[in-house]
Amino acid sequence: MTKNSVLVKLTNIFREIFNDREIVINNKTTAQDIDNWDSLTHMLLISKIEEEFEIKFKLKELNNLNNVGNLVEIINTKI
Amino acid sequence: MVFTSFEFIIFFLSLSIFYFSISIKYRWKLLLISSLFFYGLIKPIFILILLFISITIYLGSILFEKIHFEKYKFYSFIIILLITIAPLLFFKYFNSINQYILTFFERAPSKNILSNSWLILPIGISYYTFMAVGYITDVYNEKIKAEKNLFMVMLFISFFPLVMSGPIERAEKMFDQFRNKLFFDYKKVIYGFQMILWGMFLKLVLADNLSLFLNPIFENINYSSGKTILLAISLYPFQIYGDLGGYSLLAIGFSSILGVHVRINFKRPFFSTSMSNFWRRWHISLISWITDYIYTPITFFLRKNGLFGIILSLLLTFLIAGLWHDATLPFVIWGLIQGVVLSLEAITKSSRLKIFNKNSLNNNIFFKVCCSILVYFIFSFSLIFGGPFESLNECLFVIEKIFLNNESFSFSKIELLKLIILISLVLFLEFKQEYYPEKLKLFRNKNLLIRWISYLSIILFIVLLGVFSNDNFIYFQF
Incomplete structure (x- = not known):
């Protein structure tokens, strides 16, 4: 799967979790850029990503996430 | 020392x-x-x-x-x-x-x-x-x-x-x-002195004057009326804020003079519009530590359980936070109150946001202040369990007295007036910083005269109203 198609799939997940059809994400997007992306919704998002991509994250990987770009890279190593 | x-x-x-x-x-x-x-x-x-x-x-x-x-x-x-x-x-x-x-x-x-x-x-x-x-x-x-x-x-x-x-x-x-x-960085040294000055004010003037007023009430709940205890509990968050918030500013200030930048610990907590917002402004360094090293591992472990997993994580996290304060039943209840309120907020979050957006409440200062008052009273109430009373019996006695004892207030009105003026001053300055940060700058005013008038006024407050006999800080005990 290319980075772009991961990003497209991720965008849909973001839209579903944050209940906002207009969300647009890119590699530089951080939690600061999206309303409602806080410690409460973060794990719902992670769990949904695991389910959709059929992967499993390690806690260590999540601790080092800085932006959506990092997330895409980690997903790419697992699919 | x-x-x-x-x-x-x-x-x-x-x-x-x-x-x-x-x-x-x-x-x-x-x-x-x-x-x-x-x-x-x-x-x-x-x-x-x-x-x-x-x-x-x-x-x-x-x-x-x-x-x-x-x-x-x-x-x-x-x-x-x-x-x-x-x-x-x-x-x-x-x-x-x-x-x-x-x-x-x-x-x-x-x-x-x-x-x-x-x-x-x-x-x-x-x-x-x-x-x-x-x-x-x-x-x-x-x-x-x-x-x-x-x-x-x-x-x-x-x-x-x-x-x-x-x-x-x-x-x-x-x-x-x-x-x-x-x-040596001149800007950091000046910033350090400003933090020390405001920290001294919060500790010596606000917290210690409140402590002189509130401690006798908390130590003699048998002889205090219900209304007096209610008033004392309502003022108590300001004592802790002055005490730990003041201490934190002193720590930040002394570090800054030495060239070390230290994160802020409080960010105008009494202007929080929800309990989750409050916990992002109150004792920030502790809450961020708890979020990273306790909440995140728990919620990661429970992530397959959706919203239920998050609620359970919140309850467990604040239960641990309560037990950290002290291994007693009142602190367990304090932790659970926080956990339950935060869980309710998590459950109702998206519907609340919809209502706020629909009615344009997000930028309505009056609405925000009302929310802040509600958050303040929830926090004050929780402090009956996470505050000055040691046993569960005492906490329950206090609640019973607040609701059932109708005797009138019993304290010095002049002392109370002094405290209300001090609290109003802190709230006024923080309100300005919260909603109009670019207006009426004091410590950061470009005009040297205004800066020095501000410094000298705070020094005058400290000299005239500071309590210098109290060398204790509430949070040393934890």
């Missing part, structure tokens, strides 16, 4: 002069020696705990980098973690457990077991243990590299402005500053 004492001011001034007169490369070493001296003044033997924790995390972090087999690395992490928190658990909970044993045996014929409360909790042990745990976890998670200099680790753990009550800082930020940034 507390920050507000004359001895400390002399200690800090002499240290600063010597500090800036020596070469920058020796400054961190001087900081280490002064930090150990400072902590040793409380009780020399307590230095051993600092050394024990420093050596444990120094060796542990190097060990993590040497082990490449994930499973062994995890086991060694758990062992090092347990050794690191062992002194905290021992000093914090031994007396409580001993007390339970004593209470149990009082019912039995023999009472000849360990006497109660022979251990004194080393001041600040929670804070430097949390910093140590943060460090080893970050190294284990490969977020940062292990520090190769034991003395640098020791300085991180014992840095005197933070050792007694935080703010809880992260290793990643501190090592770099200790190595490369300890130079």
Whole structure:
């Protein structure tokens, strides 16, 4: 799967979790850029990503996430 | 030697002069020696705990980098973690457990077991243990590299402005500053003085005047009317804010003068529009530590359970936060109140946001202030359990008295008026900062005269209204 198609799939997940059809994400997007992306919704998002991509994250990987770009890279190593 | 004492001011001034007169490369070493001296003044033997924790995390972090087999690395992490928190658990909970044993045996014929409360909790042990745990976890998670200099680790753990009550800082930020940034910076020195001035005001004027007014009420609840207790509980958040918030500003200020930037610990908490917003503004360094090292692992473990998993994580996290304050039933209830309120907010979050957006309430200052008042009273109520009363019976007695006792107020009206003026002043300045940050600047005004009038007014407040006999800080006990 290319980075772009991961990003497209991720965008849909973001839209579903944050209940906002207009969300647009890119590699530089951080939690600061999206309303409602806080410690409460973060794990719902992670769990949904695991389910959709059929992967499993390690806690260590999540601790080092800085932006959506990092997330895409980690997903790419697992699919 | 507390920050507000004359001895400390002399200690800090002499240290600063010597500090800036020596070469920058020796400054961190001087900081280490002064930090150990400072902590040793409380009780020399307590230095051993600092050394024990420093050596444990120094060796542990190097060990993590040497082990490449994930499973062994995890086991060694758990062992090092347990050794690191062992002194905290021992000093914090031994007396409580001993007390339970004593209470149990009082019912039995023999009472000849360990006497109660022979251990004194080393001041600040929670804070430097949390910093140590943060460090080893970050190294284990490969977020940062292990520090190769034991003395640098020791300085991180014992840095005197933070050792007694935080703010809880992260290793990643501190090592770099200790190595490369300890130079004289005029802007940082001025910022430091401003923080110290406002911190002294919050502690000596706000918190200590409130303490003179509130402590007699809390200590004599049998003789205080329901309304008096209600008023006292309603004012108590300002006492803690002045006390810990003031202390934190002093720590930030003294660090800044030495060239070390330390994170803020409070960000106008009484203007929070929800409880979750409150916990992002109150004791920020502790809550951010709890979020990273307790809440996140729990919620990660429970992530397959959706919203239920998040609610359970919130409840468990605040239960642990309550137990950290003290292993007593009232603090468990305090933690649960926070957990339940936060859970309710999590459940209703999206529907609340929809209503707020639909009615354009997000930018309505009146609505926001109403929300802040509600948050303030929920927090005040929770402090009946997480505050000055020791047993559950006392807490329940207080609630019963508030609702059922109709006697009138019994306190000095002039004293109350003084406190209300002080609180209004703090709230006015924070309201301005919160909603109109660019208007009526005082400490940061470009006009030198306005800046100095502001400084002198605060100094005048401190000299005229400051309480200089109280050398205690509420959060030292934790």
